[in-house]
Amino acid sequence: DGGITQSPKYLFRKEGQNVTLSCEQNLNHDAMYWYRQDPGQGLRLIYYSQIVNDFQKGDIAEGYSVSREKKESFPLTVTSAQKNPTAFYLCASSIGGAEQPQHFGDGTRLSIL
Amino acid sequence: GENVEQHPSTLSVQEGDSAVIKCTYSDSASNYFPWYKQELGKGPQLIIDIRSNVGEKKDQRIAVTLNKTAKHFSLHITETQPEDSAVYFCAASRSGYSTLTFGKGTMLLVSP
Numbered sequence: 001d002g003g004i005t006q007s008p009k010y011l012f013r014k015e016g017q018n019v020t021l022s023c024e025q026n027l028n029h030d031a032m033y034w035y036r037q038d039p040g041q042g043l044r045l046i047y048y049s050q051i052v053n054d055f056q057k058g059d060i061a062e063g064y065s066v067s068r069e070k071k072e073s074f075p076l077t078v079t080s081a082q083k084n085p086t087a088f089y090l091c092a093s094s095i096g097g098a099e100q101p102q103h104f105g106d107g108t109r110l111s112i113l
Numbered sequence: 114g115e116n117v118e119q120h121p122s123t124l125s126v127q128e129g130d131s132a133v134i135k136c137t138y139s140d141s142a143s144n145y146f147p148w149y150k151q152e153l154g155k156g157p158q159l160i161i162d163i164r165s166n167v168g169e170k171k172d173q174r175i176a177v178t179l180n181k182t183a184k185h186f187s188l189h190i191t192e193t194q195p196e197d198s199a200v201y202f203c204a205a206s207r208s209g210y211s212t213l214t215f216g217k218g219t220m221l222l223v224s225p
Contacts, residue, residue: 006156010190031211033212040122040217040218042119042202042215042216042217042218043157043202043215043216044215045212048211048212050211056211056214085177090157092154092156097210097211098145098206098207098210098211098212098213099144099145099206099207099208100166101162102145102159102213103159104149104156104157104158105156106154106156107154107155107156
């Protein structure tokens with residue numbers, strides 16, 4: 001079955017530590033997105049990529065980094081510069097352009113130890 | 114940039130009743146309006162979308178209406194069932210843009 005796989009489902013970070021969240025899709029989609037979800041805040045865009053080897057900052061990119069070396073993969077690193085990383089992180093993909101439906105993974109919940 | 118406001122933030126209905134969630138948007142050039150349903154511990158799933166060249170779209174018990182003049186669109190769920198309980202998000206975007214702007218969500222609770 002085609003879809004988006006996020007791993008791990010739960011992740012714990014120690015102070016000063018970088019952690020990387022995985023996102024893989026087998027939908028052959030060109031565009032991929034990372035969102036952060038906090039209670040009552042909706043979905044806020046962190047980074048997005050419309051094509052391999054290219055990505056753009058979203059509304060809340062500070063303290064995060066991404067790479068897009070392969071079409072099917074778009075990992076997100078939460079760096080130690082992100083002072084409030086506890087949240088639910090969602091990855092999505094689409095064939096491209098904001099007028100196309102986005103398909104979401106089931107998220108990674110990151111917590112601070 | 115685009116701003117999407119969604120109301121209400123929580124909505125409780127009895128099974129069999131109808132539920133209506135409303136969103137307003139700020140950018141008059143926006144032309145794509147999807148709705149997503151998110152169940153607990155899962156990612157959002159697209160349930161219906163509408164483009165600005167139509168005023169209404171239906172899919173079984175779900176319908177979406179769009180008023181371009183007033184810049185608002187609404188999700189209507191008829192004959193609600195307990196499995197409709199979830200958080201619903203509206204969103205908006207426009208041609209040539211790369212990203213969606215989401216509302217803050219509505220938690221719908223359908224009581225048996």
